[in-house]
Every structure is written in structure tokens, then in C-alpha cells.
Amino acid sequence: MTALSKPEKTETAETSENMIDFPQNIFFEEPDGSLLDYDRQFGANHYERLNTVIRRTEGAWLYTADGRKILDCLAAYSSANAGHHNPKIVQAVIDALGEKRGSVISNVVYTSALSLFLKKLSEFVPPLGPRFPQDGNKTLPKNGGVESVETALKLARYHGYKEKNISDGKQEIIVFDGNFHGRTICVVSFSSTKKYSEGFGPLTPGFVTAPYGDVEAARGLVNANTCGILVEPMQGEGGMNIPPLGFLAGLRQIADEHNLILIFDEIQVGMGRTGKDFCFQHENVVPDAVILGKAISGGLLPLSALVTNAHLMDLVFTPGRDGSTYGGNPLACAAGIAALDNHVADRLSERSAETGAKLKSRLEKIASRSKVVKEVRGMGLFIGIEVKDGDAMKYCRKLLDMDLLANDSYGHTIRISPPLIINESEVDYICERLEKVLVG
Numbered sequence: 001m002t003a004l005s006k007p008e009k010t011e012t013a014e015t016s017e018n019m020i021d022f023p024q025n026i027f028f029e030e031p032d033g034s035l036l037d038y039d040r041q042f043g044a045n046h047y048e049r050l051n052t053v054i055r056r057t058e059g060a061w062l063y064t065a066d067g068r069k070i071l072d073c074l075a076a077y078s079s080a081n082a083g084h085h086n087p088k089i090v091q092a093v094i095d096a097l098g099e100k101r102g103s104v105i106s107n108v109v110y111t112s113a114l115s116l117f118l119k120k121l122s123e124f125v126p127p128l129g130p131r132f133p134q135d136g137n138k139t140l141p142k143n144g145g146v147e148s149v150e151t152a153l154k155l156a157r158y159h160g161y162k163e164k165n166i167s168d169g170k171q172e173i174i175v176f177d178g179n180f181h182g183r184t185i186c187v188v189s190f191s192s193t194k195k196y197s198e199g200f201g202p203l204t205p206g207f208v209t210a211p212y213g214d215v216e217a218a219r220g221l222v223n224a225n226t227c228g229i230l231v232e233p234m235q236g237e238g239g240m241n242i243p244p245l246g247f248l249a250g251l252r253q254i255a256d257e258h259n260l261i262l263i264f265d266e267i268q269v270g271m272g273r274t275g276k277d278f279c280f281q282h283e284n285v286v287p288d289a290v291i292l293g294k295a296i297s298g299g300l301l302p303l304s305a306l307v308t309n310a311h312l313m314d315l316v317f318t319p320g321r322d323g324s325t326y327g328g329n330p331l332a333c334a335a336g337i338a339a340l341d342n343h344v345a346d347r348l349s350e351r352s353a354e355t356g357a358k359l360k361s362r363l364e365k366i367a368s369r370s371k372v373v374k375e376v377r378g379m380g381l382f383i384g385i386e387v388k389d390g391d392a393m394k395y396c397r398k399l400l401d402m403d404l405l406a407n408d409s410y411g412h413t414i415r416i417s418p419p420l421i422i423n424e425s426e427v428d429y430i431c432e433r434l435e436k437v438l439v440g
């Protein structure tokens with residue numbers, strides 16, 4: 001047998017003669033004015049942005065080029081739960097890059113980062129799928145949250161096809177009014193916000209909608225083709241809505257009675273945001289599948305996941321049935337592993353519960369003195385302040401002038417969802433500003 005040739009010694013970046021002369025820092029300083037012009041000229045106009053350019057972030061704070069320091073009460077829609085540039089998560093990413101373990105690798109081989117992340121996340125989530133064999137959870141990673149929502153929809157539909165004998169193409173999934181699960185065509189097809197889907201047809205069929213919080217209405221939608229229920233245990237984008245107690249348990253019961261896959265979208269409300277690791281733990285109800293994103297990689301890299309019962313995962317996702325080039329890439333997984341470790345070590349869920357309870361009770365006092373507040377509602381550090389005139393952004397703009405970033409949920413509610421690490425003086429900072437804006 002002829003010996004195989006040895007790989008040639010490769011040229012390193014330092015020895016290459018064709019090195020490109022990059023600027024030292026790719027974020028080379030430009031006046032903020034021209035950056036806004038670049039965005040307007042070269043970017044899609046799909047966000048209505050506030051006129052502020054953030055250059056740097058740390059902990060709960062955002063820094064502008066002109067020296068402003070702004071408290072972040074949005075935390076990138078719960079991505080920055082652990083605080084911006086959390087040192088432990090940053091270090092894990094730096095180490096992965098420094099050790100040359102960060103680059104994306106073809107999914108035809110294994111990587112230690114992915115394997116470790118799968119184990120950590122599958123074990124972190126409580127055992128799912130109570131009526132299926134209990135062989136633990138399994139995880140399927142993707143990048144953005146909506147990709148994992150789509151993966152979960154595949155799970156429910158295939159279960160219906162394979163285990164309930166529903167004809168392929170006839171499967172139906174129950175969803176809820178005011179839902180927000182992302183922006184792909186399939187997912188906006190069942191959004192109750194017309195703007196999200198108008199003109200993007202043909203839309204994806206197979207979804208029926210019940211009022212959020214109404215178990216009996218959901219039950220009334222079940223028929224022989226129903227294969228699943230997709231719900232947010234608390235609605236974030238839909239107006240910071242907490243469902244009535246018993247809603248999630250009622251859905252669990254329907255799912256068990258009719259052999260449906262109960263999917264909880266915890267992309268925004270999971271990972272400690274509402275004061276528990278998972279929002280569904282407030283009602284002690286376990287779903288068959290949970291969708292996670294945002295905070296699971298510490299706000300540094302795109303990473304999302306579908307976690308479900310091992311039996312269901314193995315039933316649906318055999319080789320070739322799903323995939324993603326960057327899904328579960330080593331750098332994102334390094335961040336994910338560190339973010340999960342940090343979540344536990346920093347007691348983020350407990351801190352969210354403690355700080356959130358204090359903040360909410362102070363906000364309720366402010367609301368009682370305010371003529372403009374309709375209601376304060378929330379759990380943990382996920383608090384909505386609904387305003388009577390329905391124009392929450394008007395108040396958010398004033399808050400930004402006072403160096404506090406918040407935005408609206410569903411137009412009528414100011415969303416207060418800072419990083420879970422905020423301290424008492426930062427709580428004071430939030431309350432002082434809200435007092436000014438809402439009371440005067």
C-alpha cells in the first residue's frame with residue numbers, strides 16, 4: 001500500500017505576501033451623522049430606530065460616542081440577561097478563538113463544543129413530554145429564534161402525521177391571538193398583526209387561532225387534524241400579557257387528551273427573565289417541547305434551540321430531515337456553555353425574582369400617583385406599564401432623553417426588561433426617571 005502524502009506545511013497569515021491591509025479596528029470612528037446616513041442609504045428600512053448610536057456596552061449600560069451613558073431597560077429583548085459583555089462569557093469566546101476552536105466546521109463531523117452544549121442544555125431543561133417515554137431531553141440547535149420555532153412546527157406536524165395518522169398537509173396547530181414567534185413567511189402566516197404578513201402571500205395554512213388565555217376556546221378548535229399547540233407562557237411582544245392561572249395547565253390537559261404536542265416558546269421569557277429559569281415553572285406545567293434563543297448564548301452570538309423529549313426528537317429528526325450550516329457552530333456553543341454556567345453561578349433567575357419584585361412594587365406606587373398609567377403587570381424583571389393613551393413610545397422617547405432605553409410592547413405598553421444583573425442603585429435610576437415621565 002502506498003503511503004499517504006503528509007499535508008504540506010501551510011502559510012500562516014503572518015507569512016502571507018498577499019495580506020490585505022485592513023484598518024486596525026474595523027469599527028474605525030466615523031461621525032454618528034454619517035453612520036445614520038449610511039444606514040438610511042444602504043440599509044433596509046425595516047426598523048423605526050431611535051436617533052442614537054451605541055458604540056460600546058457593558059453590564060446594564062450602553063455608551064454613545066458623545067459620552068452619554070444609557071441604562072438598558074430592553075436588554076435586546078432578553079438577549080442580554082447576563083449583562084452586556086459578561087466577562088465570563090466573553091472569556092469563553094476569546095478562548096475558543098485563541099485556541100482556534102471557534103471556526104464553523106461542517107456538520108458531517110462532531111465538535112466538542114456542540115456535544116458539550118447539547119448535554120448542558122438538555123439537562124438544564126426539566127424533563128419534557130410527560131406522556132412519552134422518559135429517556136431525557138434532546139436539543140436541536142439553530143441560529144435565530146424563529147428558525148427554532150419552525151423546527152418545533154415540524155416536530156408537531158410530523159408527530160401528527162406519524163403517530164396520529166393525519167394525512168400529510170392536513171395537520172393543524174393551535175396558536176393564540178397577539179402571538180409573536182418571529183418573521184419567516186410560515187410564522188407570520190399565523191400572526192394576528194396584519195402588517196407582519198400583508199402582501200407576503202401565499203401564506204402557510206394549517207394554523208387556527210384562539211384568544212390568549214382562553215382554554216375552552218382552544219379546546220373548541222381541536223379536531224381530528226390537530227397535532228399541536230404553540231404558545232408563549234407569557235406574551236412579550238403582544239403587550240406583556242400574563243395568562244390567567246390555569247391556562248397552561250389547561251393546555252397541558254388538552255394536549256394529553258388529544259395526543260397533541262404542547263410547545264412553549266420561551267425565547268423571550270425563558271432563562272430567568274420572569275424570575276424562574278423557565279416561565280412555565282410558575283404554573284408547574286411541563287410542555288412537550290420548549291424553544292429557546294436570545295439569552296442562551298449570553299447575548300454575544302446567534303444561537304437558538306428546540307429542546308424536546310428524546311423519543312419525539314428521534315421520531316422526527318433522522319439524517320437529512322433538518323440541518324443548518326451555522327446551527328450549533330463551535331463559537332456559539334462556547335458562548336452557550338459559558339452562558340448556562342454563568343446563569344446558574346450568578347443566580348440570574350433568583351436575582352430576577354428578587355429585584356423584579358422590588359421594582360414592580362415601586363412601579364405600582366408610581367402608577368398609583370400617575371394620571372397616565374392604566375396598569376402595571378409582570379413577573380421577575382419582565383414588567384409592562386400600560387398607558388391610557390396607548391402611545392407607549394411617546395414616553396419611551398422621553399425616557400431616552402433621560403438616558404434610559406425602553407421600548408413599547410404592542411404600542412400601548414412600556415416594556416421594562418433590563419439585564420437581570422441590575423443592582424439597587426440602577427433600580428433607583430429606573431424609578432426616578434419613570435416617576436418624572438409618568439407623574440411629572
Ligand SMILES: Cc1ncc(COP(=O)(O)O)c(C=O)c1O
Nearest residue numbers: 144145146180181182265267268
Ligand atoms: C417569543 C418570541 N419568539 C420568537 C422570536 C423570534 O426570535 P428571532 O428574532 O431571534 O428570530 C421572538 C423575538 O423577539 C420572540 O420574542
